[in-house]
Amino acid sequence: MALNQILSLQEVVNWNMVLASLFDRQLENGLPGLLSDAMKQFIEHDTFILKAYDHGSDLPIIISHDIPAHRHYQYFEIYFASAYKDDPLLDKLRYDGTGSVIQINASTCSLKNSAYYRTYYEDLHLHDEIDILLPVAPRQSLVLSIGRRGGVAHEDELATLSSVYPLIECLLKNFWKQRSVKQDAHLMPHSIETRLARFGEELLTVREREITRWMLQGKCTKEIARLLEISAQTVKVHRRNIYAKLGVNTELQLCSRFAATVLPSPYEGNSKHVAQWSGR
Known part of the structure:
Protein backbone atom coordinates (compact mmCIF):
# COMPACT_ATOMS: atom_id res chain seq x y z
CA MET A 1 0.00 0.00 0.00
CA ALA A 2 1.36 3.42 -0.98
CA LEU A 3 2.19 5.94 1.75
CA ASN A 4 -0.51 8.38 0.64
CA GLN A 5 -3.08 5.58 0.93
CA ILE A 6 -1.86 4.69 4.43
CA LEU A 7 -1.97 8.30 5.58
CA SER A 8 -5.53 8.68 4.35
CA LEU A 9 -6.82 5.79 6.50
CA GLN A 10 -9.21 6.98 9.21
CA GLU A 11 -7.21 5.15 11.91
CA VAL A 12 -4.06 7.04 10.87
CA VAL A 13 -5.93 10.33 10.70
CA ASN A 14 -7.17 9.78 14.26
CA TRP A 15 -3.67 8.85 15.46
CA ASN A 16 -2.25 11.99 13.87
CA MET A 17 -4.74 14.01 15.90
CA VAL A 18 -3.38 12.32 19.04
CA LEU A 19 0.19 13.19 18.00
CA ALA A 20 -0.76 16.80 17.33
CA SER A 21 -2.30 17.08 20.80
CA LEU A 22 0.81 15.57 22.44
CA PHE A 23 3.23 17.87 20.62
CA ASP A 24 1.03 20.84 21.40
CA ARG A 25 1.34 20.06 25.14
CA GLN A 26 4.85 18.59 25.29
CA LEU A 27 6.15 21.35 27.57
CA GLU A 28 3.33 21.04 30.12
CA ASN A 29 3.64 19.25 33.47
CA GLY A 30 0.95 16.78 32.49
CA LEU A 31 2.74 15.54 29.37
CA PRO A 32 3.90 12.17 30.85
CA GLY A 33 0.34 11.29 31.83
CA LEU A 34 -1.05 12.37 28.48
CA LEU A 35 1.58 10.26 26.76
CA SER A 36 0.67 7.27 28.91
CA ASP A 37 -3.00 7.72 27.97
CA ALA A 38 -2.09 7.79 24.28
CA MET A 39 0.12 4.70 24.59
CA LYS A 40 -2.74 2.71 26.10
CA GLN A 41 -4.28 2.73 22.64
CA PHE A 42 -1.56 0.41 21.32
CA ILE A 43 -0.02 -1.20 24.43
CA GLU A 44 -2.27 -1.97 27.40
CA HIS A 45 -1.01 -0.94 30.84
CA ASP A 46 -2.42 -0.03 34.24
CA THR A 47 0.24 2.30 35.68
CA PHE A 48 3.03 4.59 34.62
CA ILE A 49 5.99 6.11 36.44
CA LEU A 50 8.47 8.54 34.86
CA LYS A 51 11.84 8.48 36.64
CA ALA A 52 15.16 10.28 36.22
CA TYR A 53 18.45 8.54 36.99
CA ASP A 54 21.81 10.21 37.47
CA HIS A 55 24.43 7.69 36.39
CA GLY A 56 26.41 6.55 39.40
CA SER A 57 23.39 6.74 41.71
CA ASP A 58 20.90 3.89 41.99
CA LEU A 59 18.16 6.07 43.50
CA PRO A 60 15.79 7.61 40.96
CA ILE A 61 13.84 10.83 41.12
CA ILE A 62 10.12 10.34 40.50
CA ILE A 63 9.03 12.95 37.96
CA SER A 64 5.45 11.91 37.31
CA HIS A 65 3.17 8.94 38.03
CA ASP A 66 -0.43 7.81 38.31
CA ILE A 67 -0.10 5.65 41.44
CA PRO A 68 -2.95 6.38 43.89
CA ALA A 69 -1.99 7.54 47.37
CA HIS A 70 -3.07 4.31 49.08
CA ARG A 71 -0.52 2.41 46.95
CA HIS A 72 2.46 4.68 47.65
CA TYR A 73 3.72 2.42 50.43
CA GLN A 74 4.01 -0.59 48.11
CA TYR A 75 5.32 1.33 45.12
CA PHE A 76 7.60 3.99 46.59
CA GLU A 77 8.33 3.72 50.31
CA ILE A 78 9.49 0.10 50.21
CA TYR A 79 11.40 0.80 47.00
CA PHE A 80 13.31 3.75 48.47
CA ALA A 81 13.95 1.84 51.69
CA SER A 82 15.93 -0.99 50.10
CA ALA A 83 14.28 -2.65 47.09
CA TYR A 84 15.91 -0.27 44.61
CA LYS A 85 19.28 -1.91 45.22
CA ASP A 86 18.03 -5.16 43.62
CA ASP A 87 16.07 -3.62 40.75
CA PRO A 88 16.94 -5.54 37.52
CA LEU A 89 16.61 -2.27 35.62
CA LEU A 90 19.79 -0.95 37.25
CA ASP A 91 22.00 -3.46 35.43
CA LYS A 92 20.87 -2.04 32.11
CA LEU A 93 21.41 1.54 33.26
CA ARG A 94 24.84 0.85 34.80
CA TYR A 95 26.39 -1.04 31.94
CA ASP A 96 24.61 0.27 28.90
CA GLY A 97 23.07 3.72 29.14
CA THR A 98 21.68 3.53 25.60
CA GLY A 99 18.08 3.97 24.60
CA SER A 100 16.04 0.79 24.56
CA VAL A 101 12.84 -0.97 25.61
CA ILE A 102 13.18 -3.79 28.14
CA GLN A 103 10.74 -6.08 29.93
CA ILE A 104 10.92 -7.19 33.54
CA ASN A 105 8.79 -10.25 34.27
CA ALA A 106 9.18 -13.88 35.28
CA SER A 107 10.01 -14.90 31.70
CA THR A 108 12.64 -12.26 30.99
CA CYS A 109 14.69 -12.61 34.20
CA SER A 110 14.93 -14.86 37.24
CA LEU A 111 12.48 -12.60 39.03
CA LYS A 112 10.59 -15.11 41.13
CA ASN A 113 13.80 -16.43 42.69
CA SER A 114 15.09 -12.99 43.60
CA ALA A 115 14.95 -10.90 46.76
CA TYR A 116 13.53 -8.10 44.61
CA TYR A 117 10.49 -10.24 43.79
CA ARG A 118 9.93 -11.50 47.34
CA THR A 119 10.35 -8.15 49.12
CA TYR A 120 8.87 -5.77 46.53
CA TYR A 121 7.65 -6.81 43.08
CA GLU A 122 5.22 -9.51 44.26
CA ASP A 123 3.18 -6.99 46.26
CA LEU A 124 2.67 -4.79 43.20
CA HIS A 125 0.55 -7.56 41.62
CA LEU A 126 2.04 -6.89 38.20
CA HIS A 127 2.47 -9.50 35.47
CA ASP A 128 4.74 -7.34 33.35
CA GLU A 129 6.81 -4.17 33.50
CA ILE A 130 8.00 -2.44 30.35
CA ASP A 131 10.76 0.14 30.78
CA ILE A 132 11.51 2.69 28.09
CA LEU A 133 15.07 3.96 28.60
CA LEU A 134 15.83 7.44 27.27
CA PRO A 135 19.33 8.95 27.65
CA VAL A 136 18.90 12.72 28.00
CA ALA A 137 22.42 13.80 28.96
CA PRO A 138 25.91 12.21 29.11
CA ARG A 139 25.28 10.96 32.65
CA GLN A 140 21.52 11.06 32.95
CA SER A 141 18.58 8.96 31.74
CA LEU A 142 14.82 9.12 31.88
CA VAL A 143 12.89 5.87 32.30
CA LEU A 144 9.20 5.59 31.54
CA SER A 145 7.96 2.45 33.31
CA ILE A 146 4.54 1.04 32.50
CA GLY A 147 3.05 -1.80 34.54
CA ARG A 148 0.52 -4.43 33.49
CA ARG A 149 -1.69 -6.53 35.74
CA GLY A 150 -3.43 -8.42 32.94
CA GLY A 151 -0.62 -10.53 31.51
CA VAL A 152 2.58 -9.85 29.59
CA ALA A 153 2.77 -7.61 26.54
CA HIS A 154 2.20 -9.31 23.19
CA GLU A 155 4.80 -9.21 20.40
CA ASP A 156 2.69 -6.90 18.26
CA GLU A 157 2.33 -4.45 21.16
CA LEU A 158 6.09 -4.40 21.71
CA ALA A 159 6.69 -4.01 17.97
CA THR A 160 4.39 -1.00 17.88
CA LEU A 161 6.10 0.44 20.96
CA SER A 162 9.50 0.08 19.28
CA SER A 163 8.19 1.80 16.15
CA VAL A 164 7.00 4.83 18.14
CA TYR A 165 10.12 4.95 20.36
CA PRO A 166 11.51 8.00 18.44
CA LEU A 167 8.25 9.84 19.13
CA ILE A 168 8.37 9.05 22.86
CA GLU A 169 12.03 10.02 22.95
CA CYS A 170 11.41 13.37 21.27
CA LEU A 171 8.45 14.28 23.48
CA LEU A 172 10.09 13.37 26.79
CA LYS A 173 13.46 14.92 25.91
CA ASN A 174 11.77 18.21 25.07
CA PHE A 175 9.67 17.95 28.23
CA TRP A 176 12.78 17.32 30.37
CA LYS A 177 14.81 20.06 28.71
CA GLN A 178 12.06 22.57 29.40
CA ARG A 179 11.84 21.54 33.07
CA SER A 180 15.59 21.90 33.42
CA VAL A 181 15.49 25.40 31.96
CA LYS A 182 12.61 26.47 34.18
CA GLN A 183 14.35 25.24 37.36
CA ASP A 184 10.95 24.41 38.86
CA ALA A 185 11.13 24.91 42.64
CA HIS A 186 9.33 21.64 43.40
CA LEU A 187 11.18 19.28 41.08
CA MET A 188 14.56 21.00 40.70
CA PRO A 189 17.43 20.73 41.11
CA HIS A 190 17.03 17.31 39.56
CA SER A 191 20.22 15.75 40.96
Whole structure:
Protein backbone atom coordinates (compact mmCIF):
# COMPACT_ATOMS: atom_id res chain seq x y z
CA MET A 1 0.00 0.00 0.00
CA ALA A 2 1.36 3.42 -0.98
CA LEU A 3 2.19 5.94 1.75
CA ASN A 4 -0.51 8.38 0.64
CA GLN A 5 -3.08 5.58 0.93
CA ILE A 6 -1.86 4.69 4.43
CA LEU A 7 -1.97 8.30 5.58
CA SER A 8 -5.53 8.68 4.35
CA LEU A 9 -6.82 5.79 6.50
CA GLN A 10 -9.21 6.98 9.21
CA GLU A 11 -7.21 5.15 11.91
CA VAL A 12 -4.06 7.04 10.87
CA VAL A 13 -5.93 10.33 10.70
CA ASN A 14 -7.17 9.78 14.26
CA TRP A 15 -3.67 8.85 15.46
CA ASN A 16 -2.25 11.99 13.87
CA MET A 17 -4.74 14.01 15.90
CA VAL A 18 -3.38 12.32 19.04
CA LEU A 19 0.19 13.19 18.00
CA ALA A 20 -0.76 16.80 17.33
CA SER A 21 -2.30 17.08 20.80
CA LEU A 22 0.81 15.57 22.44
CA PHE A 23 3.23 17.87 20.62
CA ASP A 24 1.03 20.84 21.40
CA ARG A 25 1.34 20.06 25.14
CA GLN A 26 4.85 18.59 25.29
CA LEU A 27 6.15 21.35 27.57
CA GLU A 28 3.33 21.04 30.12
CA ASN A 29 3.64 19.25 33.47
CA GLY A 30 0.95 16.78 32.49
CA LEU A 31 2.74 15.54 29.37
CA PRO A 32 3.90 12.17 30.85
CA GLY A 33 0.34 11.29 31.83
CA LEU A 34 -1.05 12.37 28.48
CA LEU A 35 1.58 10.26 26.76
CA SER A 36 0.67 7.27 28.91
CA ASP A 37 -3.00 7.72 27.97
CA ALA A 38 -2.09 7.79 24.28
CA MET A 39 0.12 4.70 24.59
CA LYS A 40 -2.74 2.71 26.10
CA GLN A 41 -4.28 2.73 22.64
CA PHE A 42 -1.56 0.41 21.32
CA ILE A 43 -0.02 -1.20 24.43
CA GLU A 44 -2.27 -1.97 27.40
CA HIS A 45 -1.01 -0.94 30.84
CA ASP A 46 -2.42 -0.03 34.24
CA THR A 47 0.24 2.30 35.68
CA PHE A 48 3.03 4.59 34.62
CA ILE A 49 5.99 6.11 36.44
CA LEU A 50 8.47 8.54 34.86
CA LYS A 51 11.84 8.48 36.64
CA ALA A 52 15.16 10.28 36.22
CA TYR A 53 18.45 8.54 36.99
CA ASP A 54 21.81 10.21 37.47
CA HIS A 55 24.43 7.69 36.39
CA GLY A 56 26.41 6.55 39.40
CA SER A 57 23.39 6.74 41.71
CA ASP A 58 20.90 3.89 41.99
CA LEU A 59 18.16 6.07 43.50
CA PRO A 60 15.79 7.61 40.96
CA ILE A 61 13.84 10.83 41.12
CA ILE A 62 10.12 10.34 40.50
CA ILE A 63 9.03 12.95 37.96
CA SER A 64 5.45 11.91 37.31
CA HIS A 65 3.17 8.94 38.03
CA ASP A 66 -0.43 7.81 38.31
CA ILE A 67 -0.10 5.65 41.44
CA PRO A 68 -2.95 6.38 43.89
CA ALA A 69 -1.99 7.54 47.37
CA HIS A 70 -3.07 4.31 49.08
CA ARG A 71 -0.52 2.41 46.95
CA HIS A 72 2.46 4.68 47.65
CA TYR A 73 3.72 2.42 50.43
CA GLN A 74 4.01 -0.59 48.11
CA TYR A 75 5.32 1.33 45.12
CA PHE A 76 7.60 3.99 46.59
CA GLU A 77 8.33 3.72 50.31
CA ILE A 78 9.49 0.10 50.21
CA TYR A 79 11.40 0.80 47.00
CA PHE A 80 13.31 3.75 48.47
CA ALA A 81 13.95 1.84 51.69
CA SER A 82 15.93 -0.99 50.10
CA ALA A 83 14.28 -2.65 47.09
CA TYR A 84 15.91 -0.27 44.61
CA LYS A 85 19.28 -1.91 45.22
CA ASP A 86 18.03 -5.16 43.62
CA ASP A 87 16.07 -3.62 40.75
CA PRO A 88 16.94 -5.54 37.52
CA LEU A 89 16.61 -2.27 35.62
CA LEU A 90 19.79 -0.95 37.25
CA ASP A 91 22.00 -3.46 35.43
CA LYS A 92 20.87 -2.04 32.11
CA LEU A 93 21.41 1.54 33.26
CA ARG A 94 24.84 0.85 34.80
CA TYR A 95 26.39 -1.04 31.94
CA ASP A 96 24.61 0.27 28.90
CA GLY A 97 23.07 3.72 29.14
CA THR A 98 21.68 3.53 25.60
CA GLY A 99 18.08 3.97 24.60
CA SER A 100 16.04 0.79 24.56
CA VAL A 101 12.84 -0.97 25.61
CA ILE A 102 13.18 -3.79 28.14
CA GLN A 103 10.74 -6.08 29.93
CA ILE A 104 10.92 -7.19 33.54
CA ASN A 105 8.79 -10.25 34.27
CA ALA A 106 9.18 -13.88 35.28
CA SER A 107 10.01 -14.90 31.70
CA THR A 108 12.64 -12.26 30.99
CA CYS A 109 14.69 -12.61 34.20
CA SER A 110 14.93 -14.86 37.24
CA LEU A 111 12.48 -12.60 39.03
CA LYS A 112 10.59 -15.11 41.13
CA ASN A 113 13.80 -16.43 42.69
CA SER A 114 15.09 -12.99 43.60
CA ALA A 115 14.95 -10.90 46.76
CA TYR A 116 13.53 -8.10 44.61
CA TYR A 117 10.49 -10.24 43.79
CA ARG A 118 9.93 -11.50 47.34
CA THR A 119 10.35 -8.15 49.12
CA TYR A 120 8.87 -5.77 46.53
CA TYR A 121 7.65 -6.81 43.08
CA GLU A 122 5.22 -9.51 44.26
CA ASP A 123 3.18 -6.99 46.26
CA LEU A 124 2.67 -4.79 43.20
CA HIS A 125 0.55 -7.56 41.62
CA LEU A 126 2.04 -6.89 38.20
CA HIS A 127 2.47 -9.50 35.47
CA ASP A 128 4.74 -7.34 33.35
CA GLU A 129 6.81 -4.17 33.50
CA ILE A 130 8.00 -2.44 30.35
CA ASP A 131 10.76 0.14 30.78
CA ILE A 132 11.51 2.69 28.09
CA LEU A 133 15.07 3.96 28.60
CA LEU A 134 15.83 7.44 27.27
CA PRO A 135 19.33 8.95 27.65
CA VAL A 136 18.90 12.72 28.00
CA ALA A 137 22.42 13.80 28.96
CA PRO A 138 25.91 12.21 29.11
CA ARG A 139 25.28 10.96 32.65
CA GLN A 140 21.52 11.06 32.95
CA SER A 141 18.58 8.96 31.74
CA LEU A 142 14.82 9.12 31.88
CA VAL A 143 12.89 5.87 32.30
CA LEU A 144 9.20 5.59 31.54
CA SER A 145 7.96 2.45 33.31
CA ILE A 146 4.54 1.04 32.50
CA GLY A 147 3.05 -1.80 34.54
CA ARG A 148 0.52 -4.43 33.49
CA ARG A 149 -1.69 -6.53 35.74
CA GLY A 150 -3.43 -8.42 32.94
CA GLY A 151 -0.62 -10.53 31.51
CA VAL A 152 2.58 -9.85 29.59
CA ALA A 153 2.77 -7.61 26.54
CA HIS A 154 2.20 -9.31 23.19
CA GLU A 155 4.80 -9.21 20.40
CA ASP A 156 2.69 -6.90 18.26
CA GLU A 157 2.33 -4.45 21.16
CA LEU A 158 6.09 -4.40 21.71
CA ALA A 159 6.69 -4.01 17.97
CA THR A 160 4.39 -1.00 17.88
CA LEU A 161 6.10 0.44 20.96
CA SER A 162 9.50 0.08 19.28
CA SER A 163 8.19 1.80 16.15
CA VAL A 164 7.00 4.83 18.14
CA TYR A 165 10.12 4.95 20.36
CA PRO A 166 11.51 8.00 18.44
CA LEU A 167 8.25 9.84 19.13
CA ILE A 168 8.37 9.05 22.86
CA GLU A 169 12.03 10.02 22.95
CA CYS A 170 11.41 13.37 21.27
CA LEU A 171 8.45 14.28 23.48
CA LEU A 172 10.09 13.37 26.79
CA LYS A 173 13.46 14.92 25.91
CA ASN A 174 11.77 18.21 25.07
CA PHE A 175 9.67 17.95 28.23
CA TRP A 176 12.78 17.32 30.37
CA LYS A 177 14.81 20.06 28.71
CA GLN A 178 12.06 22.57 29.40
CA ARG A 179 11.84 21.54 33.07
CA SER A 180 15.59 21.90 33.42
CA VAL A 181 15.49 25.40 31.96
CA LYS A 182 12.61 26.47 34.18
CA GLN A 183 14.35 25.24 37.36
CA ASP A 184 10.95 24.41 38.86
CA ALA A 185 11.13 24.91 42.64
CA HIS A 186 9.33 21.64 43.40
CA LEU A 187 11.18 19.28 41.08
CA MET A 188 14.56 21.00 40.70
CA PRO A 189 17.43 20.73 41.11
CA HIS A 190 17.03 17.31 39.56
CA SER A 191 20.22 15.75 40.96
CA ILE A 192 19.42 12.99 43.44
CA GLU A 193 22.66 13.89 45.23
CA THR A 194 21.34 17.39 45.87
CA ARG A 195 18.02 16.06 47.13
CA LEU A 196 19.74 13.69 49.53
CA ALA A 197 22.08 16.40 50.78
CA ARG A 198 19.21 18.82 51.45
CA PHE A 199 16.86 16.38 53.11
CA GLY A 200 16.18 17.47 56.70
CA GLU A 201 18.35 20.60 56.40
CA GLU A 202 15.99 22.66 58.58
CA LEU A 203 16.07 20.18 61.46
CA LEU A 204 19.36 18.30 61.35
CA THR A 205 22.98 19.24 61.93
CA VAL A 206 25.50 18.89 59.11
CA ARG A 207 26.80 15.60 60.54
CA GLU A 208 23.27 14.25 61.04
CA ARG A 209 22.37 15.11 57.46
CA GLU A 210 25.51 13.35 56.27
CA ILE A 211 24.57 10.21 58.18
CA THR A 212 20.95 10.45 57.01
CA ARG A 213 22.17 10.62 53.43
CA TRP A 214 24.09 7.35 53.82
CA MET A 215 21.15 5.71 55.60
CA LEU A 216 18.86 6.62 52.70
CA GLN A 217 21.33 4.92 50.37
CA GLY A 218 21.07 1.69 52.31
CA LYS A 219 24.30 1.85 54.34
CA CYS A 220 24.34 0.07 57.70
CA THR A 221 25.81 1.51 60.92
CA LYS A 222 29.19 -0.18 60.47
CA GLU A 223 29.48 0.98 56.85
CA ILE A 224 28.64 4.57 57.81
CA ALA A 225 31.16 4.49 60.65
CA ARG A 226 33.86 3.29 58.25
CA LEU A 227 32.98 5.89 55.60
CA LEU A 228 33.00 8.77 58.11
CA GLU A 229 35.91 7.38 60.17
CA ILE A 230 33.96 7.50 63.43
CA SER A 231 32.87 4.78 65.84
CA ALA A 232 29.76 2.70 65.31
CA GLN A 233 28.51 3.84 68.72
CA THR A 234 28.74 7.48 67.61
CA VAL A 235 26.71 6.63 64.51
CA LYS A 236 24.07 4.97 66.71
CA VAL A 237 23.79 8.12 68.83
CA HIS A 238 23.35 10.22 65.71
CA ARG A 239 20.71 7.82 64.39
CA ARG A 240 18.67 8.16 67.59
CA ASN A 241 18.88 11.95 67.36
CA ILE A 242 17.90 11.88 63.68
CA TYR A 243 14.85 9.73 64.40
CA ALA A 244 13.79 11.99 67.26
CA LYS A 245 14.14 15.21 65.24
CA LEU A 246 12.32 13.84 62.20
CA GLY A 247 9.61 12.10 64.23
CA VAL A 248 10.28 8.59 62.93
CA ASN A 249 11.08 5.30 64.66
CA THR A 250 12.53 3.09 61.93
CA GLU A 251 14.65 3.31 58.81
CA LEU A 252 11.62 2.45 56.68
CA GLN A 253 9.74 5.41 58.16
CA LEU A 254 12.79 7.59 57.41
CA CYS A 255 12.73 6.46 53.78
CA SER A 256 8.99 7.09 53.70
CA ARG A 257 9.59 10.65 54.92
CA PHE A 258 12.20 11.15 52.18
CA ALA A 259 9.91 9.68 49.52
CA ALA A 260 7.11 12.06 50.53
CA THR A 261 9.36 15.03 49.79
CA VAL A 262 10.14 13.96 46.23
CA LEU A 263 6.89 12.43 44.97
CA PRO A 264 4.82 14.64 42.67
CA SER A 265 1.05 14.42 42.78
CA PRO A 266 -0.42 11.51 40.81
CA TYR A 267 -1.50 12.24 37.26
CA GLU A 268 -5.25 12.15 36.83
CA GLY A 269 -6.20 11.16 33.32
CA ASN A 270 -8.70 13.23 31.40
CA SER A 271 -9.98 11.99 28.08
CA LYS A 272 -10.60 15.58 26.98
CA HIS A 273 -6.86 16.27 27.00
CA VAL A 274 -5.88 13.87 24.21
CA ALA A 275 -7.87 12.82 21.19
CA GLN A 276 -8.84 9.13 21.20
CA TRP A 277 -7.54 6.79 18.54
CA SER A 278 -9.97 4.10 17.42
CA GLY A 279 -7.41 2.09 15.50
CA ARG A 280 -7.64 -1.04 17.72
